[in-house]
Amino acid sequence: MAVGPATFPEIMHPIAGFKLGTASAGIKTPGRKDVVLMELCPEATVAGVFTLNAFCAAPVQICKKHLAVSPARYLVVNTGNANAGTGEEGYQDAVATCEAVAELCQIDAASVLPFSTGVIGEKLPVEKLISALPAAREALSESGWAEAAEGIMTTDTRIKGASCQFEYQGQTVSLTGISKGSGMIKPNMATMLGYVATDACVDAELLQTLLREATDCSFNRITVDSDTSTNDSCMLVATGRSGVVVDGVDTELLQRFAQALNELMQDLAHAIVRDGEGATKFVTVQVESAATQDEALKTAFDIAHSPLVKTALFASDPNWGRILAVVGRAGIPDLDLDTLQIYLGDVCIVSNGGRDANYTESAGQAVMDQEEILIRVVLNRGDVVETVWTTDLSQEYVSINADYRS
Numbered sequence: 001m002a003v004g005p006a007t008f009p010e011i012m013h014p015i016a017g018f019k020l021g022t023a024s025a026g027i028k029t030p031g032r033k034d035v036v037l038m039e040l041c042p043e044a045t046v047a048g049v050f051t052l053n054a055f056c057a058a059p060v061q062i063c064k065k066h067l068a069v070s071p072a073r074y075l076v077v078n079t080g081n082a083n084a085g086t087g088e089e090g091y092q093d094a095v096a097t098c099e100a101v102a103e104l105c106q107i108d109a110a111s112v113l114p115f116s117t118g119v120i121g122e123k124l125p126v127e128k129l130i131s132a133l134p135a136a137r138e139a140l141s142e143s144g145w146a147e148a149a150e151g152i153m154t155t156d157t158r159i160k161g162a163s164c165q166f167e168y169q170g171q172t173v174s175l176t177g178i179s180k181g182s183g184m185i186k187p188n189m190a191t192m193l194g195y196v197a198t199d200a201c202v203d204a205e206l207l208q209t210l211l212r213e214a215t216d217c218s219f220n221r222i223t224v225d226s227d228t229s230t231n232d233s234c235m236l237v238a239t240g241r242s243g244v245v246v247d248g249v250d251t252e253l254l255q256r257f258a259q260a261l262n263e264l265m266q267d268l269a270h271a272i273v274r275d276g277e278g279a280t281k282f283v284t285v286q287v288e289s290a291a292t293q294d295e296a297l298k299t300a301f302d303i304a305h306s307p308l309v310k311t312a313l314f315a316s317d318p319n320w321g322r323i324l325a326v327v328g329r330a331g332i333p334d335l336d337l338d339t340l341q342i343y344l345g346d347v348c349i350v351s352n353g354g355r356d357a358n359y360t361e362s363a364g365q366a367v368m369d370q371e372e373i374l375i376r377v378v379l380n381r382g383d384v385v386e387t388v389w390t391t392d393l394s395q396e397y398v399s400i401n402a403d404y405r406s
Contacts, residue, residue, distance in 0.1 A: 002157050002158055002275045003275075003276075003279050003281060004274055004282065006158050007267070007270075007271055008159050008160065008161045009161055009162065009163050011163060012143075012145040012146065012176050013163045013165055013174040013175075013176050014176070015174055015175075015176055015199050016142065016199050016239060016242070017041030017043075017044060018040060018197040018239050019039040019141055020037070020038050020039075020144035020148040021036070021037045021038075021135075021137055021139035021140035021141065021144055022035065022036050022037075022144060022151035023035045023136040023139060024132060025128040027080035027081050027125055027128055028079070028080030028081065028119070029080065032080070033151040034080050035079075035129060035133070036076070036077040036148045036151040037074060037077075037136035037139075037140065038074065038075040038076075038077075039073070039074055039105075040072055040075070040237055040239070041239050041240075043240050044071075044237055044239045045204040045207050046067065046071070046072040046113075046235060047207040047210070047236045048064075048113075048211070048233065048234065048235045049212060049233075049234050050063065050232060050233050051188060051228060051231060051232035051233070052188045053228050053230045055084060055085055056231075057120075057230045057231045058090040058091040059115050059231070060232075060233060061091065062095065062114055063114065063233065066111070066112065066113055067113065069110050072112075072237075073105070073107050074105055074107065074111065074113070075113045075115065075195070076113070076114050076115070076133070077114075077193065078124070078129050079151065079152055079154055080119070081119055081123075081125065082116050082117055082118045082120045082121075082122075082229075082231050083116040083124040084120045084230035084231055086123060090124060093124045093126040096126050097129055098112040098114055101133060104133055105137065115193060117154055117180065117192060117193055117229075118154055145161055145176060146161070148178055149161050149180070152178065153180050154182065155182045155277055156181070157275055158271070158274075158275050160178060160179045160180060161271075162176070162177055162264045162265075162268050162271070163175065163176040163264070164263070166257075166260050168244065172242065173257065175196065175197070175198045175260055175264050176197055176198075177195060177264055178195055179192070179271065179272060181193070181272040182276060182277050186222075186225065186226045186227055187215075187220055187232055188220070188228045188232070192229055192231065192232055193234070194219065194234035194265075194268060195235050196236050196261070196264065196268075197236075197238075198236075198237070199239050199240070199241045199242035200238055200242055200244050200245070200257060201238060201240030202240075202245075202246045206247065207236055210257070210258055211236040213258065213262070214261045218262065218266045218268070218269040219268075219272075221386075221389060222273050222389045223304050223390050224273065224277065224279070224391050225276075225393075226305045270282075273389045276390075277397045277401065278394040278397030278398075279391035280392055280394055281313050281314065281371060281373055281391060282373070282391065283374075283375065283391060284375070284387060284388075285303050285304050285377075285387070286375070286376045286386075286387045286388075287300045287387075288376060288377065288378045288379065288385045289382060290379050290381055290382055290384040290385070291379070291382035291384065292384060293386060295332050295381075295384075296379075296384050296386035298331065299326075299330040299379075300388040301388055302329070302330045303323060303326045304388050304389075304390035306326050308325075308326075309322050310393035313368070313373065314392035314393055316365070318344065320364060323349070324342060324349075324350050327340070327342065332379070335379075336381075337353040339380045340377065340379050341377075342376070342377050343374075343375070343377075344367040344368065345367040345370075345373065345374050347364055349364060
């Protein structure tokens with residue numbers, strides 16, 4: 001189940017200097033595509049953001065270590081097993097994966113970044129993973145995005161991708177990316193897994209800054225179930241092959257690039273919410289006129305995480321009192337109940353401390369019957385606006401996660 005039509009682009013612009021190859025290792029399901037190898041040109045720069053979960057998976061630990069000491073040349077991803085909560089044995093399995101890629105591709109093992117996603121706490125069948133690497137390498141292609149998007153899926157029902165180009169002074173800059181994620185989604189850095197590449201030339205320090213800023217307005221603004229994974233990783237690669245140099249000197253170009261990156265990553269983040277486990281609604285929660293970013297985000301996430309609000313959304317029940325109650329418990333200091341408003345779409349449901357005088361049940365029902373819903377809270381305390389995207393909570397979500405390991 002997913003909300004709205006599939007959004008994977010018909011055209012995924014190839015990124016010169018970045019190749020992807022996908023293969024099947026049978027890590028969890030025989031015959032399923034579950035290993036992806038990505039090859040970066042030697043001059044590429046790489047940035048990454050990772051989960052803040054204290055139980056971060058072995059591949060996350062190694063990614064951060066390798067990024068600090070060596071230019072990345074290959075990324076290797078497996079699904080079906082998270083290699084998290086596996087202790088020293090899991091760490092060595094991730095090391096062995098890097099060493100196998102290094103031997104196959106004749107590079108240093110520190111130039112390999114590993115990624116895993118799937119069941120937590122189970123041993124990685126590293127022999128199966130390694131046996132699929134030659135096929136993944138053979139499949140390497142600059143047009144391999146769709147196959148790779150399939151190869152990184154777990155409980156996803158759709159492949160997720162985004163791609164764009166913009167012109168600047170007669171030159172074309174391309175950005176293309178894929179992501180995966182459906183459950184255990186409340187990122188605290190990025191998404192479950194995300195990979196974005198561009199043919200612009202961007203130095204590593206600026207690339208890292210741009211990725212963090214894009215993450216904060218995209219993947220760090222979504223939630224399906226308020227759970228942060230042990231394996232969250234999002235990578236941004238700049239190959240430089242277009243010849244367009246993005247730096248702080250040409251501020252107009254920097255702004256254009258940042259805008260394109262932010263919009264692309266929001267598209268990838270929205271695709272995750274639309275494919276949330278058991279989701280039947282795509283919900284935008286917008287808090288306006290807040291005094292601070294913290295109070296705006298906390299209020300928005302409190303609404304997005306409320307089981308009572310989420311189940312009302314699933315039932316298409318305009319039980320507006322549930323939203324009112326969440327705003328009241330959000331901990332906003334000196335909150336003036338008489339000046340705030342709450343809306344479902346364009347329908348005002350709360351004003352002057354209670355139900356809006358013009359509100360009707362039929363108007364609220366018309367909004368709740370929609371597949372895409374906007375909840376707006378106007379605090380009238382300042383000029384800060386923050387937006388969070390979420391889903392409803394359905395019986396199917398419970399079934400998917402109750403049966404996840406079976």
